[in-house]
Amino acid sequence: MELTVLPTDHRIPIESGSNLLELLRKHGVPVSYSCLAGRCGTCRCRVTEGKVVESGRDVLSASVNDGQFVLACQTTLTGSCAIEIPEADEVVVHPAKLLKGVVTGIDALTHDIRRLRLRTNKPLSFSPGQYATLQFASGHIRPYSMANIEGDDELEFHVRLVPGGRASTYIAETLKEGDTVRVSGPLGTAYLRRLHKGPMLCVAGGTGLAPVLSIVRGALAADMDNPIRLYFGVRSPRDLYGADMLRDLATRHPGLDVHIVVSEDADGSGYRGGLVTDAVAQDLPDLTGWRAYVCGAPPMVEAAQILMRQRGLPIERIYADAFYATGI
Template sequence: MARQIEIRQAARTITVPAGRTILETALEEGIAYPHGCRSGRCGSCKSRLLSGEVDLLPHTRFSLTDEERNQGLILACRAQPLTDCTVVWLDEDEEKLDLPVRTYRTRVVAIDDATHDIRQIRLEIESGETVAFKAGQYAQVTFAGVPARDYSMANQPGRSHLEFHIRHVPGGATSEHVARSLKVGDEVSVRGPLGNSFLREQHTGPILAVAGGSGLAPIKSIVEMALASGLRQPIHLYFGARTERDLYLVEHFSLLASTYDNLQFIPVLSEVSRSDHFRTGLVTDAIVSDIQDLDGWKAYMAGPPAMIDAAGVMFRELGLRSEDMHADVFFTPEETTT
């Protein structure tokens, strides 16, 4: 049975059909509802249920804790209304996103192997214009003949090119195409910007940036933009990888850390018992060992779901508020199935 859902900030009431979520219908109705992953992993669509009841589909602990749920918070992307409802999304006392989502025609101008399974792709906008986005956002990227996929921009905003880091996923049609068939000169369609895990430049407290694997892409954009914007607070960048062959851009970030005294760069290897050059163990354990109090920090995280979930739990225990955690979760389509 369809339900009537009042969305306070939009000053709209929408009809949500049975089996549909609030977010799905809101977006279809043209409402700019804050969101990110659409699969209950990032928490960007967290909202307060003022009245009514909803059925919440499966979601991660990072995106919505039991305590938050008991306080009347929901995820719009997981909420299927059981009654008529009134909801408000959580406003942030920070800069707002007002960037239009557009589709750009681009062309591949460079392909580099960052690691044994990650390729760095550089695209130029055919019109020569710059793509307006916030550091940390992503775009829907469509290569010829394969399904569209979401990838985060790795470069700073305001450039006439876009950089993506794409990991080869065995059996994945799109990443297989990038790994085996993509050529310089190929046309690529890019739709964006998307996502709410972007750099909050008005924040003056310390910044914790955590990347796993190709999740380094949005974190690279965030860290570089923070430095280029003149942010002077401490920035701690932790990069988790399995082994040394899974690390990349180490020299790049080491050079940045030697240039900017407010940046610390800490690579951590999880599948190595000892290393002469890098720390070993879980990246989350390394962070907890180094930082005992995260009150007043902002955390930006991008990587595998298990890493993000574990980090969210640990960081809350260290005093980090949920609204100060921003995540870009990398997952395969199969992982979103509920």
């Protein structure tokens, strides 16, 4: 039995029952991974031929036309097969950590958004655009994206206060400077692809601005000179935050073009009106050769992905994180 790894065309002898990620690492195949527990999504790959078992679930490559995505750390090989590792040249390895963080600040950015700043006992290694899980107390656990980049003195998170949300209510009403927070991560696959040389499109809605800020800040720190179009959509002017941060980034990155879009009460605000996806559609008729990062509410993320695919951008070049408002 043999495992074929695309696009590198590695051919690896296998035994039934082998774990896919362990086998790839053993044979020196470049592959991204982090948590090793099926939570972070970093080791996602695609089965193009044959059959595997993922977490007790049979996966046939023929079940969809272009193969089936699986998590390598949760996948058992049962026979000869072929897999495709996306972007083998963009491998990131950030071993998952559980850190102790101390609250250094909770700042009001709008009527319902808070900036939470933490200083951890050890550095957290992550790629721009990833997120971490924060535990404030028993039953108060929630994932939030970092807005900063690796190496900063503090971790920065943007928290929207959700009515009835246990974690956000705790942050707003109970959490204070000096309190401790458990930080675990990093998680997520919508991280900055540093080897890409073409134009970048960043679309953020609400607190989806946090990972987009991290991505743009990461591009600046890496001296990337890619043209970047950043679209930030909010409901009304009172929901807008971060405009000064975006202007500051634009002054330091001549290729950064920022568009703020307000869907309600835009008249007299000085900002574009309508939906953020409509602004993208008006400005960018062809996205061939681009990479896109999309973060925000699920309906916006889904609409943006559909639009981008219609404009020539393959789904594997769209890196998305949907922010779900839940009661936790």
